[in-house]
Amino acid sequence: MKKLFSIVLMAALLVACITPALYSSAADVAPSFVVAENTDFDENAGTVDVTFGIANNPGISELKVLVYYLESELSIAKFSNGTVFDAADNVQGATLKSDNRNMKPYFSAEEFGDVVYNVTEFDVYAPTMDADETENGTFLNLTFNFAGAHPAGAEFTYGIKVMSATNAEGDPIDFAGKQEGKVTATPDPYKDVYDNFTVFTTDGTVDVDAKEVTVDLRLVNNPGINALRIFIAYDEALQLTTLQPVDGIFTGSEFEVSEDKHADPSASASAKNAFAHKNISLDGKACAIILATADKEENRTAGGVLARLTFALPEDMKQGDSFPIDFCWTGTDIVQLDMDNMDEYGKPVLKFLEPDNPTCAVGTKVCEHPNVVLTETTAPSCTATGVKSGECPDCGQTVEEVIPMLPHTPSADTKVTPPTCTEAGKITTVCEVCGNDIETVDDPDNAALGHDEVNVRENITKPATCAEAGLKDIICGRCDVVLQKDVEITKLPHTEATRVVDPTCTEGGKIVTYCSVCNEIINEEVDPDHADALGHTAGAPVVTKPATCKEEGSQDIYCTVCEEKIATETIEMLEHDVVTVVVDPTCVDAGKIVTKCSLCGDIFSEEEDVDHPATGVHTPGEPEIVEPTATEEGTKTIKCSVCGEVLSTEKIPAKGVDSSDAGTTKAPDKNTGKNPVTGDNMVYVIVIAAVAVIGCSAVVVIRKKKASER
Numbered sequence: 034m035k036k037l038f039s040i041v042l043m044a045a046l047l048v049a050c051i052t053p054a055l056y057s058s059a060a061d062v063a064p065s066f067v068v069a070e071n072t073d074f075d076e077n078a079g080t081v082d083v084t085f086g087i088a089n090n091p092g093i094s095e096l097k098v099l100v101y102y103l104e105s106e107l108s109i110a111k112f113s114n115g116t117v118f119d120a121a122d123n124v125q126g127a128t129l130k131s132d133n134r135n136m137k138p139y140f141s142a143e144e145f146g147d148v149v150y151n152v153t154e155f156d157v158y159a160p161t162m163d164a165d166e167t168e169n170g171t172f173l174n175l176t177f178n179f180a181g182a183h184p185a186g187a188e189f190t191y192g193i194k195v196m197s198a199t200n201a202e203g204d205p206i207d208f209a210g211k212q213e214g215k216v217t218a219t220p221d222p223y224k225d226v227y228d229n230f231t232v233f234t235t236d237g238t239v240d241v242d243a244k245e246v247t248v249d250l251r252l253v254n255n256p257g258i259n260a261l262r263i264f265i266a267y268d269e270a271l272q273l274t275t276l277q278p279v280d281g282i283f284t285g286s287e288f289e290v291s292e293d294k295h296a297d298p299s300a301s302a303s304a305k306n307a308f309a310h311k312n313i314s315l316d317g318k319a320c321a322i323i324l325a326t327a328d329k330e331e332n333r334t335a336g337g338v339l340a341r342l343t344f345a346l347p348e349d350m351k352q353g354d355s356f357p358i359d360f361c362w363t364g365t366d367i368v369q370l371d372m373d374n375m376d377e378y379g380k381p382v383l384k385f386l387e388p389d390n391p392t393c394a395v396g397t398k399v400c401e402h403p404n405v406v407l408t409e410t411t412a413p414s415c416t417a418t419g420v421k422s423g424e425c426p427d428c429g430q431t432v433e434e435v436i437p438m439l440p441h442t443p444s445a446d447t448k449v450t451p452p453t454c455t456e457a458g459k460i461t462t463v464c465e466v467c468g469n470d471i472e473t474v475d476d477p478d479n480a481a482l483g484h485d486e487v488n489v490r491e492n493i494t495k496p497a498t499c500a501e502a503g504l505k506d507i508i509c510g511r512c513d514v515v516l517q518k519d520v521e522i523t524k525l526p527h528t529e530a531t532r533v534v535d536p537t538c539t540e541g542g543k544i545v546t547y548c549s550v551c552n553e554i555i556n557e558e559v560d561p562d563h564a565d566a567l568g569h570t571a572g573a574p575v576v577t578k579p580a581t582c583k584e585e586g587s588q589d590i591y592c593t594v595c596e597e598k599i600a601t602e603t604i605e606m607l608e609h610d611v612v613t614v615v616v617d618p619t620c621v622d623a624g625k626i627v628t629k630c631s632l633c634g635d636i637f638s639e640e641e642d643v644d645h646p647a648t649g650v651h652t653p654g655e656p657e658i659v660e661p662t663a664t665e666e667g668t669k670t671i672k673c674s675v676c677g678e679v680l681s682t683e684k685i686p687a688k689g690v691d692s693s694d695a696g697t698t699k700a701p702d703k704n705t706g707k708n709p710v711t712g713d714n715m716v717y718v719i720v721i722a723a724v725a726v727i728g729c730s731a732v733v734v735i736r737k738k739k740a741s742e743r
Contacts (some may be wrong), residue, residue: 063207064089066098066193068214076185077220077252077337079282080110085173087117087195091451092165093206095158097196101150102177106189109153110178115171118157127218146596165201177216183219196645221336227253232263232339232367232388234360236591237395241352245274246395249338250360252282256386257333262366263323264304265342268356271395272345273321279338282327308363318359333370344395352428355396362390378441400428407434415439416467452479454512485510491734497522500551529555535562538570538595569599580604582632618645620652621676651680661685 046098050229057152067086074081084467085100087093102109119395155173159166176190198206223233237246252258267273294678323340329332342358356556367388368383374583378652403426413419444465450473452458458479462471488510497503503522506515534543542563546556569592580586591597609630624645654674661667665686672678 053346062089063090063209064093064198065209066195066212068193068212070214072214072216073219074216074327075221076187077185077221077224077335078218079179079279079335079337080180081177081216082176083175083191083216084171085175086169086171088116090117090169092167092200093198094158094163094165095156095199096172096198097154097156098173098192099152099154099194099196100173100175100299101152101194102191103189104149104151106180107177107191108151108180109708110176111154112176113174115174116155117168117170117172118159118166132167136728154391159201161336163201178570178702182201183218187218188215190215214423221253223251223253223337230254230256230386230388232360234358234393236393238398239346239395241350241354241397243346243397245343245352247341247343247394248358248393249279250340250342250391255282255334255336257369257372258367258386259325259370260326260368261323261332262325262360262362264307264696265321265323265358266304266308266318266361267321269317269319270347271319271340271356271358273319273410275341275343276323277341277343278325279341282335282337282339284596307363307366308359310363311361313359313361313390327395331465346395352397353399355394357392357394359392360390362387363675388494400430402427402430402432405432407432409436411436413439414442414467415464415470432504441469442466443471449476452476452482454482454509454514457481461526482511484512484514484516486687489516493522495522496664497525499525499548499552500553527551527553527555527609531557533560534569536560536565538568538592538597567594569597571599574602574606578604580607581629582607582609582679598721607632609635615642618642618647620648620650620673620679623647651675651678653680660684661687663688671716675728 054148057607064178065088067088069083085098087096100109103622126166141238141537172415177189183189189215192211194211198208200206227233232250234248234250234251237248239246250263265273269548270684301320301322304322305315325340344356344358354741363385364384367386369384369386371384372381374382376382386502390604395406404427405423405425407421407423409419410422415438418438420433421436422431424430425432441464444463446463448459448463448470450459450461458476459473459616460464460476461473463469464471486509488507490510491507492515493503494506495504504519505522507517508515528550529546529547530549532543534545538544541561544560545554547554572591572593574588574590576588578587585606588602588604589598590600590602592599610632612630612631614629616627624642626640626642627636629636632687644730651673652675654670657670657672659668659670664687666687669683669685671680671682672681
């Protein structure tokens with residue numbers, strides 16, 4: 034970034050130096066227009082600024098000019114007067130229809146060939162109409178808009194021609210022909226720095242007496258942004274004065290900046306949350322918010338300067354002051370339309386992007402020590418640099434400057450290096466002061482020798498064996514260069530040995546010839562003394578499936594020497610083991626005499642035991658109880674555990690209404706719709722009847738007693 038700033042500064046100084054020459058006056062020379070031969074602009078830019086100047090101004094009161102530019106590529110976005118003819122409302126412009134360059138009074142048909150231009154007329158006049166303007170310099174500033182894409186290297190021509198010029202006396206003034214310039218798209222200086230979509234800013238550094246500073250917020254490798262929201266937090270010593278869209282990106286009506294607010298306590302909750310999510314403190318900072326949408330389809334993928342921020346600087350700045358600025362967004366603040374995926378309504382699906390949040394700083398330049406006087410403190414030599422130093426009278430800092438090394442002093446004696454296989458001999462000049470080499474050149478009398486392919490050396494990289502070939506490299510006999518790599522080495526012969534293999538159950542003996550190094554078998558032949566196999570020795574059978582009275586079994590025979598299975602035999606099926614079983618009678622069934630197999634359980638015959646009829650005596654099982662409820666009876670059932678017959682059933686009275694339900698209304702009976710009347714009410718009826726009987730009896734007894742007393 035410092036390098037880029039230095040280049041810009043040098044360019045500005047160069048322009049300042051050559052400007053007087055461009056506009057210099059010369060006696061008896063016709064006035065002419067001054068147009069920059071070439072104006073570079075970023076390939077992502079949507080606009081470019083150009084200027085039109087005047088030289089050899091003899092004194093002009095009113096000047097009418099025609100500015101022409103490529104119809105298919107450029108249009109005029111805005112214009113203003115320059116330093117010459119400087120007064121309010123002294124420039125007027127109107128675009129004329131070119132009608133295929135039908136400007137016959139001013140342009141010949143041959144001037145433009147087949148290229149179609151738009152032509153705009155500008156009327157520029159002196160602040161006082163009855164006086165002449167005699168200054169040289171810029172008299173018209175223009176901003177061109179671009180149509181469509183303009184890749185790096187694209188050039189667009191524009192020009193200016195006088196329509197009429199008069200002085201205050203009304204005399205016409207002739208100009209020295211038309212002047213043309215061109216604008217050229219240069220590569221985006223940041224596109225190759227970042228691989229992916231990035232939003233970033235650059236530092237702004239100004240002189241200590243500057244009143245304001247600007248920083249640019251840029252987009253690189255834009256994948257297609259439809260809308261965005263960006264929070265800005267900056268040092269409260271600054272004041273955000275303007276924030277403008279640049280380069281034709283997000284220039285729609287929704288591009289706006291929220292009211293400048295101090296972060297604490299009046300910053301919006303969304304800004305606070307965004308910065309808190311990124312662990313960025315808002316202490317001592319003010320906040321603003323950018324809300325922007327792309328107003329044109331082509332802008333969604335445009336790169337370049339998104340917005341230019343202008344800050345007013347504090348009046349009491351000191352050298353080296355720096356004020357931080359943070360830019361922040363959350364995961365849903367930068368919106369992209371996914372044109373490859375549509376939702377249920379046929380609209381592109383929204384995607385949210387979250388590139389890194391940039392941070393920059395604005396401040397004053399550090400002192401460049403223009404008035405410092407340096408004196409030599411360390412003398413230079415031909416092997417080391419020297420040093421000059423001094424104290425800056427402006428800032429008091431000690432400044433040091435390196436003194437370049439002195440040149441070497443060649444000696445009459447030289448060093449000769451003999452040639453090698455690949456390089457010629459060398460002649461080296463030596464410094465007679467320090468003894469170091471100064472310069473080395475080829476010795477014309479000692480050319481490179483070339484590789485020695487006769488006295489070569491071998492480097493075995495893989496030794497050969499009797500099992501596989503080896504590998505070796507052939508090396509130059511003079512140097513270490515490999516002339517041939519991985520040359521094959523023939524396999525070694527086998528080292529023969531013999532061994533006797535004893536006979537086995539299935540094979541006769543053998544005499545085997547083999548390699549004692551790699552164990553590879555070279556030859557096999559029958560041992561004449563043990564030619565026959567020994568045969569198997571059968572062992573005890575191994576039962577694999579026992580026989581039953583329903584199916585046969587099986588067993589395997591194995592050799593006791595080699596353990597090979599020799600045979601599989603069948604085991605005969607067993608006979609049934611017939612037994613007679615007496616089954617005791619039950620409460621419903623008589624006893625039985627059953628004939629069956631004790632091994633497999635098959636029944637052969639079954640007869641009733643006439644001596645043991647059914648007992649008829651049931652065996653009670655465990656009670657089966659259905660618990661009563663508050664309104665319904667329960668039951669207690671006992672069944673025979675042998676035959677399941679119900680032996681008895683008892684009712685369990687209902688539990689009645691719980692006292693805890695007092696004061697509540699009982700649900701009406703399901704059958705009558707009234708409160709249920711059950712057998713429980715009979716208790717009350719009997720009690721009332723008993724009381725009535727006792728009462729009546731008492732009355733009868735009393736009456737009889739009274740009658741007897743009479």
